[in-house]
Amino acid sequence: MANFAKANSVEEWLDQRLAIRTIRRVMSTEYWIPKNVNFLWAMGMILMVTFKLLLVSGIFLLMYYQPNVDTAFDSVNYTIMQDVAYGWLWRHVHAVGASVVFLIIYIHMFTGIYYGSYKKGRELIWISGMILFITFSGLAFSGYMLPWGQMSYWAGMVITNLFSAGSLELHGIVEWVRGDYVPGQAFLDRFFMQHVLLLPLGVLGAIGLHFAALRLPHVNNQDGEEINFEEEAAKYKAGKKKESKVMAFGNDFLSKDIFVLSVFLIFFFYLVFWHYGFALDPVNLDPADGLKTPAHIYPEWYFLWSYEILRPFPKDPGLIAFAFSQVILLLLPFLDRSPNVAPANRRGPFAIWFWVFLVDMIVLTAMGKLPPEGIFNTIGLVAAIVFILLWVALPFITKLEKRL
């Protein structure tokens, strides 16, 4: 048995047993962040908090939600919304959170792309981030099935149909995924399981990986400057805080994080109380009806860009383009051949690539929602082709880039 001296304080008592002082040092007071960052570096913290809001509101919703095709709709829209005290608040937090978490994920991703934060040791940060994105997409989709409204049912029908792989007509796989010929009780039950257990576990694991991947390469900075963290940390610890290029996570960066976070929360709760309609699609306020196809079937806004890469092409090429769009972002660290870690605007042709890519994603998003008629179809097709060409061109553009 190890020798334990009598502790003089609760902190010391805990430190003897859990090494909390070491943990605090490693995770906070000696976890170094470059000073040269802006508020976009607080998006990680915002995502963490939004995820927690989703988790907590989800736990409350889970106490009243009924995963049954006959009662699911009313358990959400009546029991939770009208019968349970403040049930509407949890529902709004959960619905708005699911939408806003994607807005912040996209801002976080584009920040990473813009500043080149996926290169030179940071590849795994990007890849684990994309794994998180994919897991969150699964969570969002499975969660969308649960209210069992018209859009739950028909989006579930359309998306699970993709598993038939076009002309391969693998209907057996579709039935296996659904547990039935059409979405029904088995379908609802398995998406319920995924939404409340399997995928949240996956997200927690992926968050761990994402943070771990950040540890050794440290976070990037606004100029992509290579910082000797040990040297700068020594300066900081010697009391030369002003000269050091780094600061401690706690409380230096944390104080800014919390300020940015509280501004974000004002925006978030404004949406929760007064502008939640965008997160509760009106079509989904009609109960699921397998005999009545809605006039327009579309996913939530955060999936629209990939939906629009699927939609304008004939069946098989569309599926291939869709599969391409799902995996290609994961490979970004290897497709970018340039040695430079710098903001996109200083990287010549890559600057054009970045802004065209951003605008193309927004165009795809808009066209994914608009009905596929006339001019919208053409714009959608062009935008989808531009998306593919951009990614094919990326290695060549970056290969030609001059070393800065």
Place this chain on the structure above:
Amino acid sequence: MKELKILAVVVFFSLAVYILVEPIAHGVMHKTIDKQGFAYKDLPDVNKKGDATRGKDLVMGAGACTGCHSIEVAGIAPTMDALTASSSYGVVPPDLSIAGAIYDERFLHALIKNPAKALDVEHKFTPDSGKMHPMSSFGGAGGDIDQEIADMVAYLKSIAPDSASVTPTQAFENACGRCHEVRYTNWTQMGEKPKFKKERDSLIYDANVLDYQDNLKKYMGKLPPDLSMKYGARGEQFMSTFVENPQGLLHGTSMPRVGLNAESAEKTLQYLHDSYEPQAMREERDRTGLWVMGFLLILASVAYLWKREVWKDLH
């Protein structure tokens, strides 16, 4: 400041996505029609002044209204129970006690003269279809037909309560509630379901509602939808214009134009709004929201001061 410029870029692109995906795309997908103020301008003007006493004789006598309609305020009970009535007419003929208060006067005139036309369901009762609207047109009692109708309308108005005293439930019941159920307010096509002591009585009630719904299906072509969530699913603009002019938004629908006046239409919409999102809940949301905002503003101010304090040593 650099951070504000970055924020402006982020806000610009986020707003662009929002505006394209929400207002613009929804505007393209869901066509709207303009509100007409429940004026029913397509129906002829009423220029006769009615006499309620003569009207009463016509309603009870030559007009034959009470052959089908009850008028409880005048002591006239229904001739049959709701289920039998629905099997005879497809739907229960409404009680006329408050008709004068909730329906537009011009509409009432046109209705008595030619129900299918006023209700805008003539496409359902074409000569080819072999079907007749269950309410027959008033052919006149020997005098000036327009004067006679004006008299009947005057009578209905004379027995009706002050329109301000009509409750949202009454307006809804008359206008929508004989065809639509609203399970969130416990409303069935046969009225609000009472609490029964015995399970058996409750089941009998449910069975009667099912029979009623079968009759309704035969009459309407399909069972009219439950309206619990419709206000949320369609929005105020759609609901208001749909009640005013069903054919304008859903061409060929068998839902009749119900002819509410503006005041009663507003009450009907209020009932539907409350079933989707009760008034108390909306108030609770505003109240809670203000508290949360107050808390967050204080949090943000304190966080800003703390940040300034900490960062003083850094730069």
